[in-house]
Amino acid sequence: MPIQKNEPARRLKASPKKDTGGPVRQCAVTRESLSQDELIRFVRSPDGVAVPDVSAKLPGRGAWLEADRAVIQKAIKTDALSRAFKARTSMTEGVLELIEAQLVQRCLGLLGMARKAGAVILGFDQVRAYLRKDAPGYLLEASDGSEDGRNKVHFLAKAMYDSPKVAGALTSAELGMAFGRERVIHALLQEGSLSDSFGTAYRRLTGFRAAPEIDWFSGRDR
Structure with a gap:
């Protein structure tokens, strides 16, 4: 019997890649x-x-x-x-919970590295201002943030750029932990290698934690 994996509304698929000879x-x-x-x-x-x-x-x-x-x-x-x-x-x-916790920590570690590298924009107004002048690597929207706020960020990005990437499975407390704050609702990763690495880690996380942004935006950002 085939395995019933995470349904498409929950998990992100890996992006098609050229064969680079990797493991x-x-x-x-x-x-x-x-x-x-x-x-x-x-x-x-x-x-x-x-x-x-x-x-x-x-x-x-x-x-x-x-x-x-x-x-x-x-x-x-x-x-x-x-x-x-x-x-x-x-x-x-508790292996499933342990894997999820390790994957969350992997994502938070990469976000922390991006913050130290100056490749992160934090805050609703700051993210929207950045979007008006440059494309994002990843939009980060807290899973417990308001629908109105995230829609305003996403629809601005969607109007200006083709298929902006969004990560919404992390909570405001988890994002805050990555960025040295109590809570973070809206953030942006600038394009670059750290954004690419975060995307890889985030896709693995969505095998164990729902990717709510697919439902938020009806799949239009993917």
């Missing part, structure tokens, strides 16, 4: 060969527990699963990692 791994559940950017690496501890390694930096042999909640659940149900590691392997407790 490709096979998902231990779907058997599909995917870019590492679309997968979660797991490593097996000496006591036989598989732990997620979102940054893919932990030592040891790894196994890979597609970055999607339903795929991870299928791996648990079918004991897929025992087969992948050729040894009895259990998943660490």
Whole structure:
């Protein structure tokens, strides 16, 4: 039976890319060969527990699963990692929540790097002023922000640029944590490598947390 992955209204799809010869791994559940950017690496501890390694930096042999909640659940149900590691392997407790937390931290870390690099615009008026003179890399709208405010930002961007990218799965408190403030509702990442890296990390996050911007704007920004 095919896996029922996150429905299209929740998850962002990876953008089509040219073949750059980058690392490709096979998902231990779907058997599909995917870019590492679309997968979660797991490593097996000496006591036989598989732990997620979102940054893919932990030592040891790894196994890979597609970055999607339903795929991870299928791996648990079918004991897929025992087969992948050729040894009895259990998943660490609360693995789905742990993966989501690691992916959130990855996104926040990249946003913090962008802030230090001076590549971030914060605030409703400041974001709109920037949009009037330059294209955004990513518009950041807090998931708990007001519909009116985010619509005004998005529709201005949409009127001036083709398919502005929006990330709306992070809360105002999480955005505030990334930018050294209590709360942030509206922000903008300038175009560049950090914006590209954030987009990659954010797409993986939406395999575990809903991407509300798709519903907000009826898919017109994608």
